[in-house]
Amino acid sequence: MNNQTLLIYDFKILFEILKEFESQLNFKILNIDKNSNIEEYKNIKDNYLFISKKLISNIDNQLNNTKFPIEITKLIENINIKFLKNKYTQQAEINIGHYKLNLNSRKISYNTKYLNLTEREANILIFLSKSKKPVRISRMQTEVWGHNSKLETHTVETHIYRLRKKIKDVFEDDNFIKSYKLGYSIK
Numbered sequence: 001m002n003n004q005t006l007l008i009y010d011f012k013i014l015f016e017i018l019k020e021f022e023s024q025l026n027f028k029i030l031n032i033d034k035n036s037n038i039e040e041y042k043n044i045k046d047n048y049l050f051i052s053k054k055l056i057s058n059i060d061n062q063l064n065n066t067k068f069p070i071e072i073t074k075l076i077e078n079i080n081i082k083f084l085k086n087k088y089t090q091q092a093e094i095n096i097g098h099y100k101l102n103l104n105s106r107k108i109s110y111n112t113k114y115l116n117l118t119e120r121e122a123n124i125l126i127f128l129s130k131s132k133k134p135v136r137i138s139r140m141q142t143e144v145w146g147h148n149s150k151l152e153t154h155t156v157e158t159h160i161y162r163l164r165k166k167i168k169d170v171f172e173d174d175n176f177i178k179s180y181k182l183g184y185s186i187k
Contacts, residue, residue: 004083007041009052010034017072026080047086049079061086096129097176097186108167115170120144121163125186134183160184 004027008015015031022029027049032041038056041048050062063082092103099110106122107114117125127144128135137156141147145155160177168174178185 004028004047005030005049006079007032007048007050009036009038009050009056011051011053014051014070018076025076027083047083049082049086051079094126094129096125099171099176101125110171113170115166117163117166120159121166124159124163128177128184128186131185134178134180134185136183139183156184 006027006029009032018029050059055064093100099108101108106117123144140156164177167176
């Protein structure tokens with residue numbers, strides 16, 4: 001079953017052209033007139049892509065067509081490439097609490113806010129998210145850093161402190177990484 005949808009916004013002629021050979025396309029097409037509420041379409045479950053004659057504000061996933069006349073084969077090729085990139089990006093995202101972590105870009109996001117993470121910070125979050133109970137500092141030293149757990153170091157605490165500060169500054173969330181007597185966990 002095809003789960004990719006091209007949402008054509010205020011571009012009726014393009015919709016009519018693509019409708020002619022829709023059966024040969026790798027995606028569904030849907031026409032949206034300029035009086036529709038675009039926000040409704042942002043929540044569809046499919047891998048979607050907006051296309052219009054001009055850039056639509058507040059829509060991340062869009063292909064803007066500004067070259068006229070349109071080369072249909074080139075346009076379809078660009079649409080398919082964009083869908084492939086979206087699919088790859090979706091596969092690289094994991095949910096950690098109410099946040100999304102993109103493993104490729106190492107960006108953690110919530111709603112419209114995002115934060116760039118270092119590789120180590122991303123690894124800390126991934127490691128903590130896999131545990132149901134607090135993780136001891138010695139285990140994090142061994143598993144995340146590869147250190148001998150008998151070393152006396154404050155590396156873990158320092159990284160957690162800085163990561164908490166970054167998350168609080170961007171997302172105003174000072175409860176995401178919890179500290180316990182036994183170690184750290186993600187709420």
